[in-house]
Amino acid sequence: xxxxxxxxxxxxxxxxxxxxxxxxxxxxxxxxxxxxxxxxxxxxxxxxxxxxxxxxxxxxxxxxxxxxxxxxxxxxxxxxxxxxxxxxxxxxxxxxxxxxxxxxxxxxxxxxxxxxxxxxxxxxxxxxxxxxxxxxxxxxxxxxxxxxxxxxxxxxxxxxxxxxxxxxxxxxxxxxxxxxxxxxxxxxxxxxxxxxxxxxxxxxxxxxxxxxxxxxxxxxxxxxxxxxxxxxxxxxxxxxxxxx
Ligand SMILES: Cc1cc2nc3c(=O)[nH]c(=O)nc-3n(C[C@H](O)[C@H](O)[C@H](O)COP(=O)(O)OP(=O)(O)OC[C@H]3O[C@@H](n4cnc5c(N)ncnc54)[C@H](O)[C@@H]3O)c2cc1C
Numbered sequence: 144x145x146x147x148x149x150x151x152x153x154x155x156x157x158x159x160x161x162x163x164x165x166x167x168x169x170x171x172x173x174x175x176x177x178x179x180x181x182x183x184x185x186x187x188x189x190x191x192x193x194x195x196x197x198x199x200x201x202x203x204x205x206x207x208x209x210x211x212x213x214x215x216x217x218x219x220x221x222x223x224x225x226x227x228x229x230x231x232x233x234x235x236x237x238x239x240x241x242x243x244x245x246x247x248x249x250x251x252x253x254x255x256x257x258x259x260x261x262x263x264x265x266x267x268x269x270x271x272x273x274x275x276x277x278x279x280x281x282x283x284x285x286x287x288x289x290x291x292x293x294x295x296x297x298x299x300x301x302x303x304x305x306x307x308x309x310x311x312x313x314x315x316x317x318x319x320x321x322x323x324x325x326x327x328x329x330x331x332x333x334x335x336x337x338x339x340x341x342x343x344x345x346x347x348x349x350x351x352x353x354x355x356x357x358x359x360x361x362x363x364x365x366x367x368x369x370x371x372x373x374x375x376x377x378x379x380x381x382x383x384x385x386x387x
Contacts, residue, residue: 144219161272172280179276185212185230196278198285198306202233205289207296218273221258224265227299227320231259233287235317235325236304239278245270252277256317256325283307286384288377292364300365303353303377305335307385312339320364321357321374328356331378343386350379 147153161167167182170191177195179188185203189212193200199217206212206229220228221241235256244250245268253266255276260266267273285306291297299320306315314335318326331352338345354375359367 167274170275175280177278177280179217179278181218181273181275182216183218183276184214184216188217195280196233196237197281198237198287198304199230199233199278201285201287202229202289202302202304205229205287205291205299205302217276221255221276222265222267222273224259224261224263225298226259226262226322226324227302228259228325229287229289229299229302229319231255231325232299232302232304232317232319233285233306234276234278235319235327236285236306236315237278237281238306238315239276241266241273242275242277243267243271244274245272250274256327259324261323281306283309284385286381288381288384290373290377298364301357301359301370301373301377303374303381305378305381305385307335312336316353316378318353318357318374318378321359321370323358323360326356326358328353331356335382342382346379346382346386349382350375350377353378 167180170179170183172195177192185206188199188203217230220230239255241253241255241258247270258266287304289302290300301320304317314332316328316332331349334345334349334352354371357371357374359370361367
């Protein structure tokens, strides 16, 4: 928003300040789910929820700079419709839900991985606000692997999040930066379930399945071919890290 304001593309008189709506600030755990109010910043995630939401915390640690993390909210990142958002990858793998509401239509719940519908677009109807994000508490190890042009202040060329659900012997996998939306590659998730006792042995095949599932477009950060290759390498690397 500040970028758009500085460029003169937004009229400040048309902005609505949500920072004093207390209900949007609240966050807490209930019944195995952490509800993050829409005004929860990345810094709040690291300070208050890193223990319950290690996947989101890992992804948030790779985002921008400390100054930006103090200011930026998780909900703002989703509404921006950025298909390379690091937080979106972690939320998708954790099977999180976005809660939106309007006076006219009441509440709707949308799976986080499906919330960004195209670059710059999201599943938000006129009059709706994001009010919260519900994230299941992690029930197994998690890993987030990201490649950017450098190690800080860089958006993802590609990011792969894996959350192992040890009770169910299944995994949530979500890839960002390698398609117009976040991707949940079902076949790659199924491979983890089928290879539960030898994840390291399945890593290369897993990488290949993720590479086949993505649909990258070329941009200033990389060609389509480079992004597909990076998705493949990051996926295998993240699974090997979990196996170890
Ligand atoms: C320098 C820089 C570096 C960055 N690096 C990274 C990075 O490494 N990785 C990454 O993933 N992202 C990165 N980002 C993107 C960053 O994550 C987002 O800009 C930020 O999270 C947006 O949050 P915000 O609270 O500032 O939203 P705002 O900018 O205030 O809002 C963004 C949009 O969402 C709308 N909005 C906000 N809250 C709500 C709500 N509750 N309901 C409905 N609409 C709402 C606003 O109206 C606006 O249209 C970077 C951004 C910058 C500027």
